[in-house]
Amino acid sequence: MSFGTLVGVDKSEIIKAESKLNSYVRIIEESNKELYRLAHTDPLTETANRRALFADYEARSKASTQFHCFVSILDIDHFKGYNDKYGHDFGDFVLKEFAVQIRNQIPPESIFSRIGGEEFCVVDFEKTNMNSRRNLEQALSKVQGLQLQTPITESVNISFSAGIAEYGVDGETLDQLLKNADRALYYAKANGRSCVIPYSADLFEMRDTTLIAKVDSD
Numbered sequence: 001m002s003f004g005t006l007v008g009v010d011k012s013e014i015i016k017a018e019s020k021l022n023s024y025v026r027i028i029e030e031s032n033k034e035l036y037r038l039a040h041t042d043p044l045t046e047t048a049n050r051r052a053l054f055a056d057y058e059a060r061s062k063a064s065t066q067f068h069c070f071v072s073i074l075d076i077d078h079f080k081g082y083n084d085k086y087g088h089d090f091g092d093f094v095l096k097e098f099a100v101q102i103r104n105q106i107p108p109e110s111i112f113s114r115i116g117g118e119e120f121c122v123v124d125f126e127k128t129n130m131n132s133r134r135n136l137e138q139a140l141s142k143v144q145g146l147q148l149q150t151p152i153t154e155s156v157n158i159s160f161s162a163g164i165a166e167y168g169v170d171g172e173t174l175d176q177l178l179k180n181a182d183r184a185l186y187y188a189k190a191n192g193r194s195c196v197i198p199y200s201a202d203l204f205e206m207r208d209t210t211l212i213a214k215v216d217s218d
Helices: 011-039 052-061 080-085 089-106 131-142 173-192
Strands: 070-076 111-116 119-124 159-164 196-198 204-207 211-213
Touching: 052 111, 052 119, 052 173, 070 089, 070 131, 070 173, 080 089, 089 111, 089 119, 089 131, 119 131, 131 159, 131 196, 159 173, 173 196, 173 211
Parallel strands: 159 196
Antiparallel strands: 070 119, 070 159, 111 119, 204 211
């Protein structure tokens, strides 16, 4: 008697069972992928969300000893006014159109995410501050050229302000870089908006314990 042989078992039934099991495994794998995508994607703009931004940054920074990047925060100018005047549906349209335009203008290997409200983050891997700033200024020019149709007869133009922080100069952790990019963004907002400003301590003055943006008086 052979112990390797199952007596009275139909091989076709085994094949069917294996096929069903493989099918269930594929379904579970696809479901897990979709759950991961949903957990790491902003549902409105379909960009990466804050969780995905931090995960991607950490993975890339650990993957290379030559890691270098620029972290930028982009904020749509006067966004609240669009919501107040034209409604939240139009505000959502502005966010989605903005995300499409920025994604089309930045290098494909960049990390692009929505980090809250009308604020977005770009992590690019350009070699110099000049190149990083130029990319965003070109994106700003493209966005400014848009004519977005409102729910009423008029159309509007939009713009954004941005602050940039450089890895190894303005910080190394993403939290540090975001903090200084946000400070540069604040300076851009305080000095007229619709511009791209790299972070520098020279942009600020200390009053008591608070950093205050130096407003251009020219």
